[in-house]
Amino acid sequence: MAQVILENVVKRFGKTEVVHGVDLIIADREFLVLVGPSGCGKSTLLRMIAGLEEISEGRILIDGKVVNDVAPKDRGCAMVFQNYALYPHMNVYKNMSFGLTIKGFSKPDIEARVQEAAKILGIGELLARKPHELSGGQRQRVAMGRAIVRNPSAFLFDEPLSNLDAKLRNTMRTEIKLLHQKVRTTIIYVTHDQVEAMTLADRIVVMRGGKVEQIGTPIDLFENPANTFVAGFIGSPPMNLLDGQLQRTNDGIHVILSEGLHIPIPEKDQASSLSDGQKVVFGIRTESVKPLFNGSRPPQAGEWTTGGKIEVVEPLGGETHLHTDILGVKFTAKCDGRQRIHAGTDIPFAFRLDAIHLFDAETRQAIY
Numbered sequence: 001m002a003q004v005i006l007e008n009v010v011k012r013f014g015k016t017e018v019v020h021g022v023d024l025i026i027a028d029r030e031f032l033v034l035v036g037p038s039g040c041g042k043s044t045l046l047r048m049i050a051g052l053e054e055i056s057e058g059r060i061l062i063d064g065k066v067v068n069d070v071a072p073k074d075r076g077c078a079m080v081f082q083n084y085a086l087y088p089h090m091n092v093y094k095n096m097s098f099g100l101t102i103k104g105f106s107k108p109d110i111e112a113r114v115q116e117a118a119k120i121l122g123i124g125e126l127l128a129r130k131p132h133e134l135s136g137g138q139r140q141r142v143a144m145g146r147a148i149v150r151n152p153s154a155f156l157f158d159e160p161l162s163n164l165d166a167k168l169r170n171t172m173r174t175e176i177k178l179l180h181q182k183v184r185t186t187i188i189y190v191t192h193d194q195v196e197a198m199t200l201a202d203r204i205v206v207m208r209g210g211k212v213e214q215i216g217t218p219i220d221l222f223e224n225p226a227n228t229f230v231a232g233f234i235g236s237p238p239m240n241l242l243d244g245q246l247q248r249t250n251d252g253i254h255v256i257l258s259e260g261l262h263i264p265i266p267e268k269d270q271a272s273s274l275s276d277g278q279k280v281v282f283g284i285r286t287e288s289v290k291p292l293f294n295g296s297r298p299p300q301a302g303e304w305t306t307g308g309k310i311e312v313v314e315p316l317g318g319e320t321h322l323h324t325d326i327l328g329v330k331f332t333a334k335c336d337g338r339q340r341i342h343a344g345t346d347i348p349f350a351f352r353l354d355a356i357h358l359f360d361a362e363t364r365q366a367i368y
Contacts, residue, residue, distance in 0.1 A: 002063040002076060002153035002186050003028045004049060010057035011044050011210075019044055019210045021058070026154075031180050031187045035197040036207035036233070042190045043158055045207075049188060050079050050156050063153055078147035079156040082163060084139045086131040086146075093127040096146045110149075117148040120182055121175070137168045144179065154186040161196065173199055194234050198222070206230050222285075228364040231283050231357060237321055237332050239283045243361065248276040255282050255358070261327035264304055266353050270368040274358070281364065283357035289333040290350040291322060293341070303350040310345045324349065 004026040011019035019041045026032045034042040047053040049060055051072035059066050067075050086095050093114060100110045118124040121141045131139055140160055147155055157176070161169045177200055180187055191197055197204050198218045206213045206221065206229075214226040218234075225231035231239045244255040246265070253265040253274055263282070265271060292305070299305045308326035315337060322333040322341065326349055333349065335341070358368035 003061075004154055004186060004188065005061040006045075006049075006058065007061070008058040009045070009048060009055060009060060011041070011048060011053065012056040017056075017210065019048075022212055024205065024212070024215070026186060026188060029184050029186055031177075031189065031200060031202045032205065033189045033191060033197040033201035033203075034205045034207060035191055035194055036213075038192060040207040041210040042192075042205075042207050046079075046156055046158055046188060046190045049075075049154075050077050051075050052079075076153035077156050078150045078152035078154075079158065080140075080143050080147050080160050082159040084131070084143045086139060086142060088131050091128050091130050092123065092134075092142050092145075095131070095142055096127075096149055099146065100149055113149040113151075114145075117145040120148065120179065121145050135168075136164050137172055140164070140172060141175070144176075148179075148183065152185065154188060157187065157189040159191055160189075161191070162193075169196070176200060195236055198234070204234075206233060224366070225283075225357065226366055228281055228283070228359050231359070231366075235285060237286050237334075239285050239357070240289065240331050241359075242282045242329060244280050244282040246274055246276060246278045246280055246358075248274075255280060255356075257282060258328040261306070261329050263351060263356070264353065265356060265358070265368070274368065279361035280367070281359040281361055283359060284331075284351065284355055286321070286332045286334045288352040288355035289324075289331050290352070291324075291333055291335050291339075291341075292348045292350055293335075293339060294347075299350050302352060302354055304353055305348050305350045307346060308349045310341060310343055310347065313341050313343050 006022050006024040009022045022045060034045060036042050044053060048055050055068050059068060062075055096114050097110045118127060121144060123141050126138060161172050164172060173196060201218055203215060203217055204221055205215050208229055214221060214230045221230060221234045228241055232241055242257055244257045247254045247256055252267060253271060254262040255265055256262050308324045310322050310324055312323035314321040318337045320335050320337050324331045324333055359365060360367050
């Protein structure tokens with residue numbers, strides 16, 4: 001078990017800086033996910049924690065000890081790679097036990113550790129097979145088992161599910177979450193998939209361009225994004241983000257999104273800093289734009305309604321995504337998948353006013 005601390009960690013390749021002064025405290029036994037688009041620096045950061053990349057500046061501490069100059073094998077971390085990295089000529093048992101054998105563990109200790117890991121992962125019947133005889137999901141379990149037998153202070157996962165099909169990814173997500181509940185070890189997990197991040201993490205670190213954009217729990221990032229990048233990256237479908245301008249009148253504050261679409265902004269603490277004519281980015285989650293079918297229900301308190309047209313219908317089973325035109329502005333909305341809907345239908349939509357976000361048009365930072 002270990003706390004992992006990053007203090008102003010920088011990475012340069014030649015003169016090019018790819019990780020810019022990251023500060024991060026990962027609690028003992030925490031499941032922390034680094035997420036962001038390709039090239040944002042998340043895998044490089046993980047490899048610096050593992051010792052596979054040198055640190056250009058800053059310090060990394062594991063369990064209170066600075067490990068900048070400590071060899072990877074002595075850091076107490078076990079890494080699970082995207083491509084499994086199994087020895088093709090060894091069976092599962094030998095793949096899992098090889099590292100322990102090299103370190104001089106006794107045969108009874110090795111046997112006990114391998115059998116315990118195989119039991120946790122449900123691969124006891126696969127121990128005599130070689131990697132080419134296994135499915136992708138089984139190979140990933142073996143790679144995880146090889147990490148478990150070391151009893152590491154921290155598990156490091158580098159996009160471990162990206163080579164699996166969608167159904168198997170869902171299954172393995174559950175397996176990894178169950179693994180964390182069983183072994184209660186610190187896990188640092190890298191992915192570009194925000195759904196993976198949301199479902200697995202205790203906390204998420206959103207990265208872009210080698211910098212940390214926001215750190216928080218999944219629900220914090222979903223409900224209170226710090227900027228338009230996080231707002232558009234977290235959530236599926238992403239938040240509706242639209243350019244607008246504020247207008248203050250005797251009736252309060254409105255955001256003007258088109259000539260006909262003026263949405264009221266509820267007065268609350270942040271509203272006092274909003275100015276007339278201020279350019280903003282208006283944000284609202286898809287589930288907060290609610291279609292009202294055939295008078296299915298009256299508007300509720302805290303909602304504002306207007307008419308619109310459904311342009312494209314995307315049925316996904318449990319839910320349906322609707323691409324709409326509301327007074328000349330394009331919104332994506334969600335509804336129950338059992339609702340029968342047709343493109344071209346004109347219906348009213350209810351906007352949840354307490355779910356509105358405003359971001360500064362220049363800085364793209366949240367202001368409301």
